[in-house]
Amino acid sequence: MGDVRNVDVVVIGLGVGGEEAAGRLAAAGLDVVGVEHNLVGGECPYWGCIPTKMMVRAGAALAEARRIPGLAGASTVQPDWAPVARRIRDEATDDWNDKVAVDRLTDKGADFVRGTATITGPGRVRAGDQEYAAARGLVIATGTAAFIPPIDGLAGTPYWTNREAVEAATLPASLIVLGGGAIGCEFAQAYARFGVQVTIVEGSGRVLAMEEPESSSVAAQVLTADGVTLRTGVHAARVSYTPGAAFAVELTDGSTVTGEKLLVATGRTARLRDLGLETVGLDPSARFLTTDDRMRAADGIWAVGDVTGNGAFTHMAMYEADIAVRDILGQGGPGADYRARPRVTFLDPEIGAVGLTEQQARDAGIDVRVGQVPLSATSRGFVHGPGNEGFIKVIADAGRGVLVGATTAGPSGGEMIGALAVAVHAEVPLTTMLSQIWAYPTFHRGIGDVLKTL
Ligand SMILES: Cc1cc2nc3c(=O)[nH]c(=O)nc-3n(C[C@H](O)[C@H](O)[C@H](O)COP(=O)(O)OP(=O)(O)OC[C@H]3O[C@@H](n4cnc5c(N)ncnc54)[C@H](O)[C@@H]3O)c2cc1C
Numbered sequence: 001m002g003d004v005r006n007v008d009v010v011v012i013g014l015g016v017g018g019e020e021a022a023g024r025l026a027a028a029g030l031d032v033v034g035v036e037h038n039l040v041g042g043e044c045p046y047w048g049c050i051p052t053k054m055m056v057r058a059g060a061a062l063a064e065a066r067r068i069p070g071l072a073g074a075s076t077v078q079p080d081w082a083p084v085a086r087r088i089r090d091e092a093t094d095d096w097n098d099k100v101a102v103d104r105l106t107d108k109g110a111d112f113v114r115g116t117a118t119i120t121g122p123g124r125v126r127a128g129d130q131e132y133a134a135a136r137g138l139v140i141a142t143g144t145a146a147f148i149p150p151i152d153g154l155a156g157t158p159y160w161t162n163r164e165a166v167e168a169a170t171l172p173a174s175l176i177v178l179g180g181g182a183i184g185c186e187f188a189q190a191y192a193r194f195g196v197q198v199t200i201v202e203g204s205g206r207v208l209a210m211e212e213p214e215s216s217s218v219a220a221q222v223l224t225a226d227g228v229t230l231r232t233g234v235h236a237a238r239v240s241y242t243p244g245a246a247f248a249v250e251l252t253d254g255s256t257v258t259g260e261k262l263l264v265a266t267g268r269t270a271r272l273r274d275l276g277l278e279t280v281g282l283d284p285s286a287r288f289l290t291t292d293d294r295m296r297a298a299d300g301i302w303a304v305g306d307v308t309g310n311g312a313f314t315h316m317a318m319y320e321a322d323i324a325v326r327d328i329l330g331q332g333g334p335g336a337d338y339r340a341r342p343r344v345t346f347l348d349p350e351i352g353a354v355g356l357t358e359q360q361a362r363d364a365g366i367d368v369r370v371g372q373v374p375l376s377a378t379s380r381g382f383v384h385g386p387g388n389e390g391f392i393k394v395i396a397d398a399g400r401g402v403l404v405g406a407t408t409a410g411p412s413g414g415e416m417i418g419a420l421a422v423a424v425h426a427e428v429p430l431t432t433m434l435s436q437i438w439a440y441p442t443f444h445r446g447i448g449d450v451l452k453t454l
């Protein structure tokens with residue numbers, strides 16, 4: 001064991017949130033050590049957002065080409081996964097090499113340590129043989145891993161998580177997807193568009209169960225149109241695997257689905273075990289780290305990103321890292337405010353959402369008014385024709401005359417939500433929004449249409 005090294009801050013985990021925090025604190029002149037046992041950048045660039053959105057983009061190109069008949073002539077589409085796999089290797093992940101990210105961090109002045117960090121006491125961290133004493137404190141940004149449900153027979157089989165599904169250089173003939181949340185649905189549509197026979201098994205009654213029921217309906221409609229088989233309202237009871245052959249998943253209704261590969265996409269679990277949280281009075285068996293609005297989990301401990309449970313999204317990790325950095329540097333500024341949390345499920349159509357769903361608003365006792373239009377009833381949706389599935393839904397607090405939530409599903413659903421995120425965040429009065437001019441014929445002009453239905 002070497003001498004204890006005195007520093008200002010140790011950042012544990014250098015995914016999106018940790019890299020942002022470590023880089024910013026180092027650039028501000030603090031003595032910062034960042035510890036990462038896998039790849040700097042974390043899940044998003046290597047196995048999450050970026051490579052999956054490259055798949056989605058490729059699948060959308062195929063789908064758009066298939067829409068040419070009836071719109072613009074004839075098309076023959078021959079899907080080929082090779083360019084997608086190549087792009088993921090060459091452009092997204094550098095073949096899962098983080099040299100660029102490590103350089104980006106150390107260029108800002110942070111010290112980088114490749115290893116597993118363990119907290120050994122207040123302000124104390126061990127990584128390998130080195131012990132660190134952090135005068136200002138620790139930032140915990142250890143993220144999440146795929147949650148593997150305790151299904152009989154599953155452990156020990158070569159099931160996939162998002163990592164193997166991103167790394168696949170060739171596609172299986174068939175894929176069972178356990179879980180119909182954002183991960184399951186995005187992979188299912190992208191794979192199906194390249195000819196894979198996909199079956200989603202979703203335990204709850206609908207896919208995208210966290211979103212508006214209308215979002216689930218649109219998702220189910222387009223997934224089915226892409227050839228995905230949906231089995232909702234049933235759980236996997238037992239999994240078996242025959243080497244070299246296939247997976248068989250027995251469902252709670254007695255039926256069985258088979259597939260060459262099995263992707264487990266049943267949620268995420270925060271990486272908090274074995275971190276030494278008990279040495280600083282925190283519960284290592286907690287699902288997430290609870291923080292105050294400055295991202296403080298305890299005295300001298302900040303937590304940011306997926307580990308806080310405030311929304312497992314890259315933009316949330318960046319948002320929380322910014323708050324923690326400002327707090328550590330004593331810069332003040334606004335604390336965490338989750339009212340206008342945006343999210344986009346990158347299906348075709350994209351399903352953007354912000355703030356509360358209708359049910360969440362009703363459960364919160366809000367005097368709810370709902371406005372809704374199908375996208376096909378808007379001018380741009382009508383012009384768009386094939387591929388115009390979607391809708392805009394807004395949730396208003398009638399008492400305060402402001403929006404508290406919205407969903408925008410459509411070809412540019414992820415872009416449309418931006419305007420409504422501003423409205424929810426800034427509590428723009430509905431009267432102001434109703435007097436706004438919306439450019440014609442954009443998709444976002446549909447927001448003007450939907451406001452009139454409130
Ligand atoms: C398939 C998929 C698609 C996604 N798509 C999107 C999307 O389109 N948009 C979006 O906003 N979000 C998306 N996400 C979510 C996004 O990837 C995460 O919210 C984001 O990566 C969280 O960042 P983080 O820094 O909290 O954690 P992570 O990115 O998980 O980083 C945590 C890091 O900590 C390291 N670590 C853990 N424990 C230790 C330890 N003890 N010592 C040292 N290092 C440690 C890990 O190796 C990891 O690199 C997606 C996720 C998945 C899985």
Ligand SMILES: NC(=O)c1ccc[n+]([C@@H]2O[C@H](COP(=O)([O-])OP(=O)(O)OC[C@H]3O[C@@H](n4cnc5c(N)ncnc54)[C@H](O)[C@@H]3O)[C@@H](O)[C@H]2O)c1
Nearest residue numbers: 179180181182183184202203236265266267312344345346
């Ligand atoms: N576009 C994006 O921003 C994006 C994309 C992917 C992931 N993410 C993030 O990653 C998080 C995790 O995604 P996810 O899809 O894994 O989780 P999720 O929690 O959104 O969905 C998991 C689904 O699996 C179902 N499920 C759980 N156990 C089951 C079982 N035994 N059998 C059948 N179904 C079961 C649940 O009912 C749920 O609907 C998301 O919540 C999101 O924050 C974001």
